[in-house]
Amino acid sequence: MTPEAVVFDIGNVLIEWNPERFYDSQIGPEARQRLFAEVDLHGMNDLIDAGALFRETIYDWAARHPDWGREIRWWYDHWIDMASPRIEGSIALLRALRAKGVPVFALTNFGIHSFAYAQTQYDFLAEFDRAYVSGHLGMIKPDPAIYRAVGADCGLAPGRLIFTDDRADNIVAAAAQGWQTHLFTGWRGWAERLVAVGLLTQAEAGL
Known part of the structure; x- marks a missing residue:
């Protein structure tokens, strides 16, 4: 899918x-x-x-x-x-997806005020189509409720979402909700996965 x-x-x-x-x-x-x-x-x-x-x-x-x-x-x-430095390869993937019209969301454990501050330091944090920030939601990953909240808000079936996170417990919780998942260990592996599911070409993914 x-x-x-x-x-x-x-x-x-x-x-x-x-x-x-x-x-x-x-x-x-x-x-x-x-x-x-x-x-x-x-x-x-x-x-x-x-x-x-x-x-x-x-x-x-x-x-x-x-x-x-x-x-x-x-x-x-x-x-x-x-909270630094930037991971430029991942940022390039975010922007490549948006350039193709693919909706890009954030789902992050982040404080209300620390996220607002981070947005003044990192321009790409304002580029998500939707940003789901734990501090605003009042729950943190890997609580299953946070994944259900994202699904309810975006209106997409769980299997239509692909999620990357560096923590295995967060990935397991998302997969239990029916999301497609990728355990992040580096931007190249994530780029390869986005190519494999048909969202980017190798050139678009920087491979």
């Missing part, structure tokens, strides 16, 4: 998301490992992705963990350094 719309995750698909790499560069791997073991920073980020305030949530966690307060505040103060 040829898909009618393509759904992109954002983090580690269109932009790299690697807080550990940033912290390693600032405090070294050993200190970073202690920080992440003592403070559930990814759990904190899940709250933001589910709709909690951006700066306020991070600064509250910093106040609750004063031994790591400065480093926790970096999650807000240096957020763009963790």
Whole structure:
């Protein structure tokens, strides 16, 4: 079945998301490992992705963990350094699909305010036909309800959507809803899949 719309995750698909790499560069791997073991920073980020305030949530966690307060505040103060660089091959695929008139959606775990900020830094984040942002939806992947919400809004049958994400649990959840899926490990593999399902030619996919 040829898909009618393509759904992109954002983090580690269109932009790299690697807080550990940033912290390693600032405090070294050993200190970073202690920080992440003592403070559930990814759990904190899940709250933001589910709709909690951006700066306020991070600064509250910093106040609750004063031994790591400065480093926790970096999650807000240096957020763009963790959410970079752009993955240019994937961005080119997004634009190639849109140039052919294929609807392109985003389905992303992203905070309300962090996504708004990211849109000021990355032009392509304004290029989706529809952007489904977890913070606005009040639920995060891989909750099955978030995939059903996308389907209900776009009006397409599940099998008509093809979705790429770098996390296997998110892919499994989408496939359970009947979506076509691709586990993202690099833009070339994704490009090959888009060619295989008939949405792009090899030349259009940059292969």
